[in-house]
Amino acid sequence: MAFDDLYQEIILDHAKHPRNKENLDFISDDEVHENPTCGDSVKLAVDFSQDGKLERVRFDGDGCAISTSSASMMTEIVEGKSKEEVLKMIKSFILIMRNESESSLDDFGDLIALEGVIKYPLRVKCATLPWHALEDLLA
Amino acid sequence: MVAEWIFANGKSVGEIREDFPILQTKLTLVDHDDPIDLVYLDTAATAQKPLKVIQAEARYYREQNANIHRALHTLGETATALYEGSRDKVQAFINAEHRHEIIFTRNTTESINLVASSFGRSFGPEDEILLTEMEHHSNLVPWQLLSEQTGCKLKFIPISPGGELELEKLDELLTNKTALVGVVHISNIFGTVNDIEQIISKAHSMDIPVLIDGAQSSPHMAIDVQQLDCDFFAFSSHKLYGPMGIGILYGKEKLLEKMPPYMGGGDMIRSVKLTGSTWNDLPWKFEAGTPNVGGVAGFGAAIDYIKELSFDSICEYENMLTEYARKSLSGIKNIKIYGPSGHRAGVFSFTHNDLHPHDMAQFLDRYGIAVRAGHHCAQPAMRKLKVSSMARASLAFYNTRSEIDFLVEKIIAAGEYFNNGI
Numbered sequence A: 001m002a003f004d005d006l007y008q009e010i011i012l013d014h015a016k017h018p019r020n021k022e023n024l025d026f027i028s029d030d031e032v033h034e035n036p037t038c039g040d041s042v043k044l045a046v047d048f049s050q051d052g053k054l055e056r057v058r059f060d061g062d063g064c065a066i067s068t069s070s071a072s073m074m075t076e077i078v079e080g081k082s083k084e085e086v087l088k089m090i091k092s093f094i095l096i097m098r099n100e101s102e103s104s105l106d107d108f109g110d111l112i113a114l115e116g117v118i119k120y121p122l123r124v125k126c127a128t129l130p131w132h133a134l135e136d137l138l139a
Numbered sequence B: 001m002v003a004e005w006i007f008a009n010g011k012s013v014g015e016i017r018e019d020f021p022i023l024q025t026k027l028t029l030v031d032h033d034d035p036i037d038l039v040y041l042d043t044a045a046t047a048q049k050p051l052k053v054i055q056a057e058a059r060y061y062r063e064q065n066a067n068i069h070r071a072l073h074t075l076g077e078t079a080t081a082l083y084e085g086s087r088d089k090v091q092a093f094i095n096a097e098h099r100h101e102i103i104f105t106r107n108t109t110e111s112i113n114l115v116a117s118s119f120g121r122s123f124g125p126e127d128e129i130l131l132t133e134m135e136h137h138s139n140l141v142p143w144q145l146l147s148e149q150t151g152c153k154l155k156f157i158p159i160s161p162g163g164e165l166e167l168e169k170l171d172e173l174l175t176n177k178t179a180l181v182g183v184v185h186i187s188n189i190f191g192t193v194n195d196i197e198q199i200i201s202k203a204h205s206m207d208i209p210v211l212i213d214g215a216q217s218s219p220h221m222a223i224d225v226q227q228l229d230c231d232f233f234a235f236s237s238h239k240l241y242g243p244m245g246i247g248i249l250y251g252k253e254k255l256l257e258k259m260p261p262y263m264g265g266g267d268m269i270r271s272v273k274l275t276g277s278t279w280n281d282l283p284w285k286f287e288a289g290t291p292n293v294g295g296v297a298g299f300g301a302a303i304d305y306i307k308e309l310s311f312d313s314i315c316e317y318e319n320m321l322t323e324y325a326r327k328s329l330s331g332i333k334n335i336k337i338y339g340p341s342g343h344r345a346g347v348f349s350f351t352h353n354d355l356h357p358h359d360m361a362q363f364l365d366r367y368g369i370a371v372r373a374g375h376h377c378a379q380p381a382m383r384k385l386k387v388s389s390m391a392r393a394s395l396a397f398y399n400t401r402s403e404i405d406f407l408v409e410k411i412i413a414a415g416e417y418f419n420n421g422i
Ligand SMILES: Cc1ncc(COP(=O)(O)O)c(C=O)c1O
Pocket: B044, B045, B107, B108, B109, B110, B136, B138, B139, B184, B186, B187, B188, B213, B215, B216, B236, B238, B377
């Protein structure tokens, strides 16, 4: 049933116990990314290592299970990758979620659990919100 | 406990539901093989339409379509009579003194923008507009735009945590600089029925005009603009069981007379020269271009339908249902309901401790239950209450107790679903 595809165990787990979610009150509200249709918001903080790789990504915000789990899994998968690599991943992830790509989420680790969201166009924005935020921060 | 509720037109709720084709159709969900029944609890966003409304609009296009006010042929006369006939119906519906005080727009939003652009054009930096913290964006953003253009200032009547206006602050907020008061009659988030009578009488004692956003009140209670004595009253056909694309602005004649046109074009002019034009009479001065005649015809049919049911019986039934819903919803564990606990409209915004409103709405949708989730176009009020999103169930006379029971059952199930196994 599609509904259980949408809310797979792994999504519910990340939603209940988000990884790398911290209070980021030190970041001003101007830098919050918001989904204008629903009011969900996300803030990101990225620490880079000496060689310019993303050492740690933390997020804060208020979102549904889809956007929270997407943010949580995103912070895990981008760790240790270069800025260029991550920007490429973001582009690819967003296209896949919008169903505008031939590729699948096979190379995205646990994020494959979000494939069920593609069938719910209204929820795609929830899944991509943190990715747009990271793209803006890196660009 | 009533055995079976009977409306003024002699129909039961079940029979009323049969008047609404969409309530008879089945929903097909993504990847769900068997179509299911619709439980429509999103009337505050837009109401469903009775067959008579759909037929009136269709009939216009099949049998009566012509441009109005300009054609001298028979069809043109029929269409004009239909359009102006609906204006008479609206006049009677809200008990306006004159038919030319009724202006057709596209929706509540456009009605308010009309007042802001036209009535507000003469405002300056010394003027203040008094609004409330619970306004829908459509009664806030037009005034923000006006403030940018003219330098006028915006002030707000605060809201309490319970979603009610702090009217004890009114005396101090109304000053000799206040040029207009704009207030929502029934809140689309809290279901609060605001004491607009008090606001209007205080404002009038200082000669300040008052605009009422009636988008949520007009579908659920009889409106008498002369008794209210409001200066402007804005509402939408689509929330009142009529077609989308039709809005109404009521304005007092003496104000409308003095206001400059809102849009320029055909129909709104008396005589046009290359160097300038003179304006048509009310209400056409404010109705530039070809209007949505089919929609207006449909709205006329919606008014006829409501009149047949009568607001007396609509209100009595809806109040009963609202009280039932309030009791049932407040009994659910982990749910917080916003808005007044006493007298209120059938609009229930709520949050659940364990899951986000989107996930709640998505879960309910699986069972055909349509509720809204989000910021409800009232972000300032949400911010004040420190909630970014709420789910909202809203009622109409076509809803039933068993639908509310079903909603309650599924809200509880949603909590369990999102907590299980983790
Ligand atoms: C209180 C209130 N005012 C104004 C509006 C705007 O109505 P419309 O979108 O028809 O212009 C709404 C609609 O949601 C509303 O609930």
